[in-house]
Amino acid sequence: MVAAAVMSVTACTTTRQVADTSFTPPQGDYRLIVMQPDISVGLLTAGGVVEQREDWTDQATANVLQSLRAMHAARGGNAMIAATREESGWDVAEVTDLVRLHEAVGASITLHKYLGLALPTKKNRFDWTLGEQAVEFGRATRFDYALFLHAQDSFSSAGRVALQVAGFLSCAVGVCVMATGGQQSAFASLVDLKTGQVVWFNTLASSVGDIRTAEGADKLVKALLGDMKPGAPVGKPAG
């Protein structure tokens, strides 16, 4: 039995926003701080181990920061892009703590709103908070909103690509062993610093794109942050 191997190259980037029904994107004169983005870019090796690459990570971080600055400059308004924890204007240890708390909350949102493990108490609500710590941060730094960004990208090594090619060929002889290629994934969340609530959340998944380049970083930032929609009836993705 020989199955015809179909080599399909799907170049898709999907995003999915979630927000509470009462959410409207911030308008007018508001102060926004973009927290130090958490970026990591690595090499996907033949065996599946992703090996972080310092040069790619540094490059991608610089590009994403540049794209963020450009986006907010174009919008006008009062946005500060914090390239490091020190720049956020608060105690570094407290900021680190807040960023770590956000990682945990972001993972919880991903798990319960995106990956299907819906919580009965949050079925028709989008209700996550960073709590008092975020409110304190807002009071101390006088920002109205904080935006957190996390992005990961990986690129197949030569060995991995060879494995993928061989995988296609194995399909031709009837036993398919597919090795995945590099993946890009990101999430961003907007926190209202007056209440500490996470008011808006977006995720991105892509099999193409390269945030090591300026255009790639631009694409990511635009896809993730460029189109903030008001809240929809909860349960339905807003775009």
Place this chain on the structure above:
Amino acid sequence: MAGFLRRRDVLTQGLCGCGLVVAGWPASARVNPMSLAPLVHPGYVPADADERGLWQQCEEFEYELASSNLLLQDPTVQSYVHAITNRLLGERDFGIRTYVVRDAEFNASMFPNGMMLVHTGLLARMRNEAQLAAVLGHECGHYLRRHSLERHRDLKRKSAAAAIVGLAAAGATGATGSNWFDLANSINTMLVLSVYTFSRGQESEADAYGLKLLAECGYMPGAAAAVWAQIIAERKASAVARKKRYRDHSASEYSTHPPSQERMEDLAASADDIASRVHDSREFEDRRAEWLALAAPIRFSLLEEQIKLNDPGASLYLLESLAVDGWTGTLRFFEGEAYRLRGGVDDVARATAAYLAAVAFTGAPPEAWRAHGYAQIQSGHADDGRRALAHYLELKPDAVDAAMVRFTLVQ
């Protein structure tokens, strides 16, 4: 048919020509400590892309650790551990950072970029400075011999090989029609096992390197084996108390560390070798006094977190071995706590006796007086109990439970 015979031959003869599968070190060969030299130098900065990537990942973690509430906020202890590490390295600045973290487990770890974690559970079990130095030396060995990097590269190579084997088996099965997956699985299982063998080999090397640093610094080489003897005895006591058979979880083909017994024996044998070569009258030291001086102020918190593990066999073993240096009010108090929380048939009586013994020591912790007070009240000696509770309030007027104790006194 020919395909089957070939497969069986290959399996019985072993996989000749497949060097990757048996790469690693023969785990049973004892490493000679004096044959080891550092593979990095002071001021070392990685050049290879994969190593730089690993260091960058560690940086983030170190940032978080430095501001974590798990970090022990005790500058004396932190600088002591750092000072011993420096001493072991001959005061050469390899850039190793030490962090003591609050965790009751006996553990220490070294990250690829020279960041070392020492758990307070380790400090709780050390009997002298030489024993602590043995563990710190082991961890330094991991860094100085670049084990993390080599382990990462080993894993990368072997996982790539496994992927290729899996793919080849799929291709061959599809192309020839016979089942190549069994062979592929046995090859890949051997690859997986060899990853663990490699790890165990590294641990043995780190043990040996630690011994080398220990001896060169003038510490008793026997201290390293003593650490393991103590740990094994503690684990046996823990198992007995839980009515289980003692099982060494590292005595498995899937263990990242060699079996504890083997480590102890190898360390003891190597220590004997080293000691027999020392001809001058220089005596190896254990610096017990210095260690006891450091441990005394933190002994209470170390035992407090140990008791909370709810492992009375281990806790009582630990207390009794610490008591070899002399019982103290703190040790008797925690002995009482261990019995009280174990809650066995005669444990109330044992706990009461222990608290009574605790308060006989001058400088017994205030908590001992409280425990003694409650125990006396419970055993029918209300007056003695109230006096003890009142004394607790005198010693610690702003205790969090002062109001509750006062309430008890007016009953």
